[in-house]
Each structure stands twice: as C-alpha cells, then as structure tokens.
Amino acid sequence: MPDKKFSVVIAGGGSTYTPGIVLTLLDNLDKFPIRSLKFYDNDGERQQKIADACAIMIKERAPEIEFLATTNPAEGFTDVDFVMAQIRVGKYEMREKDEKIPLKHGVVGQETTGPGGIAYGLRSIGGVLELIDYMEKYSPNAWMLNYSNPAAIVAVATNRLRPKSKIINICDMPIGIMDRMAKILKLDSYKELDFDYYGLNHFGWWTAVRDKKGNNLMPQLQAYVREHGYILPDESGTEKSWRETFEMAKNVYALDPETLPNTYLKYYLYPQEVVKHSDPNHTRTDEIRLGREKFVFEECAKITESGTAANSAFKSDEHASYIIDLCRAIAYNTKERMLVITPNKGAVENLDSDTMVEIPCLIGANGPEPLAQGKIPRFQKGLIEEQNSVENLVVDAWTEGSYTKLWQALSLSKIVPDAGLAKIILDELVEANKDYWPELKIGRPEPVLS
Ligand code: NAD
Ligand code: G6P
Ligand code: MN
Numbered sequence: 001m002p003d004k005k006f007s008v009v010i011a012g013g014g015s016t017y018t019p020g021i022v023l024t025l026l027d028n029l030d031k032f033p034i035r036s037l038k039f040y041d042n043d044g045e046r047q048q049k050i051a052d053a054c055a056i057m058i059k060e061r062a063p064e065i066e067f068l069a070t071t072n073p074a075e076g077f078t079d080v081d082f083v084m085a086q087i088r089v090g091k092y093e094m095r096e097k098d099e100k101i102p103l104k105h106g107v108v109g110q111e112t113t114g115p116g117g118i119a120y121g122l123r124s125i126g127g128v129l130e131l132i133d134y135m136e137k138y139s140p141n142a143w144m145l146n147y148s149n150p151a152a153i154v155a156v157a158t159n160r161l162r163p164k165s166k167i168i169n170i171c172d173m174p175i176g177i178m179d180r181m182a183k184i185l186k187l188d189s190y191k192e193l194d195f196d197y198y199g200l201n202h203f204g205w206w207t208a209v210r211d212k213k214g215n216n217l218m219p220q221l222q223a224y225v226r227e228h229g230y231i232l233p234d235e236s237g238t239e240k241s242w243r244e245t246f247e248m249a250k251n252v253y254a255l256d257p258e259t260l261p262n263t264y265l266k267y268y269l270y271p272q273e274v275v276k277h278s279d280p281n282h283t284r285t286d287e288i289r290l291g292r293e294k295f296v297f298e299e300c301a302k303i304t305e306s307g308t309a310a311n312s313a314f315k316s317d318e319h320a321s322y323i324i325d326l327c328r329a330i331a332y333n334t335k336e337r338m339l340v341i342t343p344n345k346g347a348v349e350n351l352d353s354d355t356m357v358e359i360p361c362l363i364g365a366n367g368p369e370p371l372a373q374g375k376i377p378r379f380q381k382g383l384i385e386e387q388n389s390v391e392n393l394v395v396d397a398w399t400e401g402s403y404t405k406l407w408q409a410l411s412l413s414k415i416v417p418d419a420g421l422a423k424i425i426l427d428e429l430v431e432a433n434k435d436y437w438p439e440l441k442i443g444r445p446e447p448v449l450s
Contacts, residue, residue, distance in 0.1 A: 003033070004033075004331075005033040005034060005035035006032065006033065006034055006035065006081045006082060006327070006331060007034070007035055007036035007037075007038075007079055007080045007081050007082075008025070008034060008036070008037050008038070008080060008081065008082045008083075008084060008327070009037075009038040009039070009040050009076050009077060009080045009082075009083050009084070010022075010037070010038070010039050010040070010084045010086070011040045011041070011076070011083055011084065011085045011086070011087060011131050012040075012041060012085060012086040012087035012088065012148065013038075013039025013040055013041040013047040013050060013051060013069055014039075014041040014043055014046035014047035014049070014050055015050075015086045015087075015088070016288075016292050016293055016296045017086055017147075017319060017320070018039065018050050018054065018086075019050060019053065019054060019057070019296060019299070019300065019314045020314060020315070020316065020317055020319065020320045021084065021319075021320040021323065021324075022037070022054045022057055022058070023057065023312075023314050023315070023316055023320070024316040024317070024320035024321050024324055025037065025320075025324060026057065026058070026061045026062055027316055028321070028324055029062060031328060032324055032327060032328050032331070034062070034065050035064075035065065035066065036065065036066040036067075036068075036079070036080075037058065037065055037066070037067050037068075038067070038068045038069070038070065038075070038076050038080065039051050039054070039068070039069040039070070039076075040069075040070055040071070040073065040075075040076030040077065041069075041071060041087075042071060043071075043091070044071040047069055047071070048069060049297055049300050049301070049304075050296070050297075050300055051067075051069035052300065052303075052304040053299070053300035053301075053303035053304050053309065054067070054300075055067055055069075056303050056304065056307065056308065056309050057303070057309040057312070057314075060308065060309055060310070073134040073138070074138060076134070077134040077135055077137070077138035077139055077142075078138040078139060079138075079139060080135075080138075080139045080142050081139070081141075081142055081143070081331070082142060082143055082144075082145065082327045082330075082331075083131065083135050083139075083142055083143070083144040083145070084144075084145055084147070084323055084327075085128065085131050085144055085145070085146040085147065085148050086146075086147040086148055087124070087127050087128070087131070087148045088148070088149075089120075089123040089124050089126070089127040089148075089436060090120075090123045090433075090436050092285050092288065092289065092293065094119075094120070094123065094432070094433070094436070095111055095116075095120070095284075095285045096283065096285040096286075097119070097429075097432045097433075098110075098111065098115075098116030098117070098119045098120050098429075099111070099116055099283035099284060099285055100280060100281075100283060101115070101116075101119075101425060101428045101429055101432060102114060102115040102116055102425050103275065103278055103280040103283065104280055105421060105424060105425055106275055107271070107275065107415065107416055107417075107421065107425060108267050108271045108274050108275060108278075108415050109278065109280075109283060110267055110274075110284075111149060111150070111284065112149050112150040112151070112152070112201075112202050112264070113150075113202060113264060113267040113268065113415060114267060114271070114413055114415030114416060115410055115413070115415070115416060115422075115425050115426070115429060117149075117150045117152075117153070118153070118390070118394050118406070118409055118410060118413070118429075119429045119432075119433055120149060120150050120153075121150045121153030121154070121157075121391075121394045121398075122394060122397065122398055122406075122433065122436070122437045122438075123433065123436040123437065124148055124149065124150065124153070124154050125153070125154065125157040125161075125395065125398050126398075126436075126438075127148070128146060128148050128154050128157070128158065129157070129158070129161060129162060131144065131146075132144060132158065132162050132165050132167055135165075135166075136165065142166065143166045143167075143168070143327075143330050143367075144165070144166065144167040144168070145167075145168055145170055145323050145326050145327065146158075146167055146168065146169045146170065147170060147171075147172070147319075147323065150201075150202075151169045151170065151171050151201045151202070151341060152200050152201035152202060152203065152341070152356065152387075152391050153391050153394050153395065154169055155169040155201065155341040155356040156356050156388075156391045156392055156394075156395050157395045157398065159343055159354070159356055160395055160399075161395075161399070166367065168326065168340050168341070168342070168363075168367060168368060169201070169340070169341040169356075170322070170323065170326065170340050170341065171201050171202065171339075171341070171358065172318060172319040172322055173202065173262060173263065173264065174197060174204070174262065174339050174358070175190060175318045175319075175322050175339075176318060176319075177230060177262065177263060178190035178193055178195065178209075179318055180230045180232060180246070181193060181209060181217075181221055181230075181260075183232055184220075184221060184224050184230075184232070185217060185220065185221070187211075190318070192211060192212060193209055193210070193211065193217070194208075194209070194210045194211070194212065194214075194337070195208055195209045195210070195339075195360065196208040196360065196373060197339060197358070197359060197360060197373075198347075198348050198357060198358070198359050198373040198376055198380075199262065199357065199358050199359075199380070199384060200341075200355070200356065200357065200358060200384055200387055200388060200391070201341050201356075201358050202262060202264035203262065203264060203265065203268070203358075203383070203384065203387055204261075204262045204358050205256070205259040205260065205261055205262065205380060206218075206259060206260040206261075207258075207259055207373070209221055209260070218260070221260060222253070222257065222260065225249060225250060225253045225260060226250065226253060226254070226257070227250070228247075228250065229246050229247045229248060229249035229250035229251075229253070230246040230247075230249045230263065231243065231246045231247050232246075239287060239291060240287075241284055241287060244277055245263045245266060246263065248263070248266040248270065248273070248274075249261060249263050249266070251266070251269075251270060251273075252265045252266050252269055252270070255269060255379075256377075256379060256380075258377075259380075267415060268383065268387070268414045268415060271414075271415050271417075295313075299312060299313055299314060322338075325338065326338060326340070326363060329363035329364065330363060330364065330365055330367070331365075333364040333365040334363070334364065335362040335363065335364045335369075336362070336363050337360050337361070337362055337363075337371070338360065338361060338363050338368075339358060339359070339360055339361075340358070340359075340361050340363070340368050341356050341357070341358045342356070342357065342358075342359065342361055342368045342370050343355070343356060343357075343370075344356070344357045344359075344370070345370055346372075347359050347370035347371060347372050347373055348373050348374070348375075348376055349372075349373075349374055349375045349376075350375045350376060350381055351376070351381065351384060351385070351388075352388075355384070355388050356388075356391075357370075359371065359373050360373075383414070386412060386414060387413075387414070389412055390409050390412050390413050391409075393405050393406070393408050393409035393412065394406065394409045397409060397440070398438060401438045401439055401440055401441050402440065402441060402443065403426075403430075403440040403441060403442045403443065404442070404443040404447075406426060406440060407419070407422060407423055407426055407447070410422035410423075410425065410426050420449050423447065423449060
C-alpha cells in the first residue's frame with residue numbers, strides 16, 4: 001500500500017459523533033494513515049468542547065498528527081483529501097420543532113421522515129451546498145463523504161445542484177441492521193455478509209443476504225424477523241424508542257415476506273401506530289439531550305479536566321468505521337462493495353435513471369460504480385416513486401422559493417393524511433424555520449381553506 005498520509009476535515013466538528021470518529025481514526029492509522037485532522041463548525045463554542053478533549057486523545061496516541069479546530073472555512077478546507085460532513089443545520093433546537101409541531105397535530109414527528117424530515121431538508125440543503133463550495137474552492141481534489149441528514153433530500157439536492165461534485169451521501173442504518181443480522185446469525189461482523197439491497201435512503205429493502213461462501217441466509221433471517229423483528233436476545237443497552245423500532249420491523253416485514261425491510265419504513269407504513277406510541281411533550285430530541293448529547297459533552301469535559309483520555313468511555317462503532325472504510329476505498333481504489341446513495345443510472349431497471357437510490361456499489365478512486373439490482377416489484381416501485389417525488393418537490397421548493405411545491409410535498413407524503421392538515425403543519429413550520437428556510441412565495445391564487 002502506498003505510504004501517503006491523508007488530511008481529513010470533519011465538518012460539524014461539534015457533532016456528538018466526532019469523538020467516536022476520532023477514536024476510530026486513531027485505531028485505524030495502520031490502515032488509513034493521517035497527517036492532519038481538522039474540525040470545522042459554525043458554532044465555535046460547541047466545537048471547542050469536543051476539540052479540547054480530542055486534542056488530548058490525539059496527543060496521547062499519535063502526537064505527529066497536526067490538529068486544528070476552526071470556524072474559518074479557508075483554514076478548515078485548505079489542503080484536505082477528505083471531508084467528513086455531519087452538520088445539523090438548526091441543531092437540536094430545530095430538531096425538537098421538527099418532531100413536536102407535526103406530533104401536536106397527530107402526525108409523525110421525526111428527524112428524517114414526513115413533515116419533520118422535509119423541514120430539516122429545507123434547512124440542510126444550503127448548509128451542505130456551502131460545504132461543497134468550500135471544498136471545491138480550497139481543495140478541489142478532495143472527496144466529501146456526507147452523513148448530514150436528511151440524506152435522501154440532501155442527495156437529490158446535491159445531484160441536481162452540484163452534479164459534478166465529488167460527494168457521496170451515506171447512511172449508517174443498513175450497516176446497523178446488518179450488524180444485528182450478523183448477531184442473529186451468530187457471526188462476528190456484518191462484514192461477513194454479502195447482500196443486495198435497493199431503495200431510497202431510509203426507504204429500502206434487502207433482497208439477498210449471503211455468507212462469503214455464497215450460502216443464502218435469507219430464510220433463516222426472515223424466520224427470525226417474522227417472530228422478533230430485529231430485536232436481539234439482549235437489548236439491555238438499547239434505548240426504548242430504538243427497541244420499539246427494531247420490534248416494529250416485524251410488522252413492516254409482514255407486508256412483503258420476500259424481502260427484509262429497513263426500519264425507517266415503519267413511519268410510512270404504520271404512521272398511526274407510531275403516533276400512538278409517541279409523547280408530544282417528550283420526543284427523541286429530549287431522549288438525546290438526556291442521553292447521547294449529555295454523555296458526549298460530559299465525557300469530553302472529564303478528559304479535558306483530567307488531561308488524559310486513558311479512562312475515556314468513548315468507543316469505536318460501525319458509524320465511524322463505515323465512513324473511514326469509504327475513505328480507504330477511495331484512497332486505495334479498492335472497489336469494495338458498499339451501500340451508498342447514488343444516481344440510479346439503470347441499476348434498478350424500472351426506476352428513473354436520475355432517482356437517487358441507495359444500492360450496493362463498487363467504491364474506488366473515481367467514486368461509486370452502481371451494481372445492477374434488476375426490476376423491483378410494484379409495491380416497492382409505487383412507494384419509492386411517491387417518496388422520490390416528495391423529495392424532489394422539496395428541492396423544487398428550495399430552488400424556486402415555492403410555497404405551493406412545499407405544500408404539495410407535504411400533501412404527497414404518505415405520512416400526512418390530508419392536504420388541509422398538511423397546510424396547518426406547514427404554516428407552523430414556516431414560522432419556526434424563518435431563520436433557515438428560503439423565503440417562500442405563495443402562488444396565485446392564494447390558498448384559502450375553510
Ligand atoms: P449535533 O447537533 O451534535 O452536531 C452537528 C454540528 O453541526 C453542530 O456542532 C453544529 O454547530 C454544526 N453545524 C450546524 N450547521 C452548520 C453549518 N452550516 N456549518 C458548519 N457546521 C454546522 O448533531 P449530531 O446528532 O451529532 O448529528 C450530526 C449529523 O449527522 C446530523 O445531520 C445527523 O442527522 C447526521 N447523522 C446521519 C447519519 C446517517 O445515517 N446519515 C447517522 C447519524 C447522524
Ligand atoms: C440512524 C440513521 C441516521 C439517524 C440516526 C438517528 O443512525 O441512519 O440517519 O440520524 O439513526 O439517531 P438518533 O439517535 O439521533 O435519533
Ligand atoms: Mn441514516
């Protein structure tokens with residue numbers, strides 16, 4: 001392997017995921033050597049708390065790595081090979097509104113799906129395009145691996161508005177589910193599995209799961225999921241809302257016994273059930289404030305105060321190793337088969353060529369090469385085309401500043417039962433997002449509902 005050392009910037013350095021990524025980078029320096037690591041964020045104060053702790057982690061394990069945390073795009077994006085993007089435009093304050101506004105009206109309130117996902121999409125598009133523009137200005141040969149959500153809408157936007165840019169939009173949910181599949185099968189890692197999968201981001205299905213010898217493992221997995229969903233025998237460390245999601249996969253699976261579903265389909269196929277299990281005053285954002293966010297910032301403070309990360313509780317995980325594996329695949333042109341979001345270009349025969357599908361691709365120095373997934377059944381095709389239209393309408397609304405397109409997006413979403421209700425929710429979201437959304441023009445004639 002060539003002995004080049006790489007320069008990485010984490011955009012969204014203040015993210016709760018940053019210490020895990022840094023730790024995993026440090027664990028993998030033999031496979032992916034780093035000479036420079038930078039954090040970039042537009043909230044310097046939040047980022048600094050993470051950076052102070054990470055500086056200690058780096059100094060203890062690999063003092064030769066140059067480390068810098070900045071809010072200056074020129075500093076952050078100059079001389080980098082990879083941008084790992086994970087921004088949350090509007091932060092948790094706005095995620096809370098995405099969840100609580102729809103839920104108040106009896107509609108699913110969720111980070112990446114339905115009205116909440118649409119609202120987040122309209123905030124994220126500009127933020128992610130800005131990162132691409134910084135990358136192309138200061139490091140035109142770099143690649144961006146983007147986790148920033150809602151990845152489905154962001155992918156449509158980046159494909160339409162920056163079609164030549166070197167960005168790959170990615171998601172950790174299929175990896176997380178495959179990790180569960182591996183445990184169900186009593187294997188050590190999801191990397192022991194080969195698979196076929198198609199869909200949009202947070203909207204897909206496995207059509208094959210095999211071991212490395214080519215043996216078909218679907219029947220065994222389906223028999224398990226039919227009974228337990230993706231719930232594992234020991235879920236003592238799993239938060240309540242995630243436990244419900246993994247359990248609900250059983251009901252999603254029941255709709256198509258030929259495949260295995262992504263957990264996010266529950267929001268589209270069982271929205272009423274989801275609302276029934278939701279508390280409009282205590283949503284996922286509240287859980288995270290008391291859970292992941294609190295843990296990460298307390299742990300960073302402990303490291304900074306004690307001056308050592310030797311006893312840190314941070315752990316490496318699949319979320320972090322996946323983005324590093326992608327960097328490696330590009331850096332060393334490995335053509336590893338990985339799941340990413342990419343223009344369809346005929347890979348799913350009966351979907352439009354420009355649909356941003358999530359499918360297995362060979363990843364190399366020139367990006368993803370999509371692998372053919374054949375024709376998909378009518379049920380999935382219908383669902384995907386509807387959802388893809390929603391996501392494209394959101395991008396239309398962003399580019400045209402069109403209220404009507406946005407109202408259409410909410411009304412078309414399978415999660416919203418009625419166009420009148422869509423308008424009530426939309427008007428509250430417009431008000432809540434006025435610092436983040438483009439100004440929306442109302443088409444003529446003005447919509448009047450009685
Ligand atoms: P977080 O709020 O802890 O961190 C996000 C950081 O982004 C904050 O420090 C914030 O200041 C910064 N930020 C916001 N807007 C910015 C901008 N325009 N420019 C630069 N920085 C900006 O959020 P988190 O929970 O750690 O999640 C981070 C992101 O990763 C979210 O978008 C989340 O949805 C996404 N995520 C995606 C996946 C996936 O499967 N694709 C998995 C996990 C997390
Ligand atoms: C999975 C999804 C991400 C999503 C996250 C939400 O990892 O793939 O896209 O952001 O779940 O998790 P949270 O703990 O923030 O609710
Ligand atoms: Mn995801």
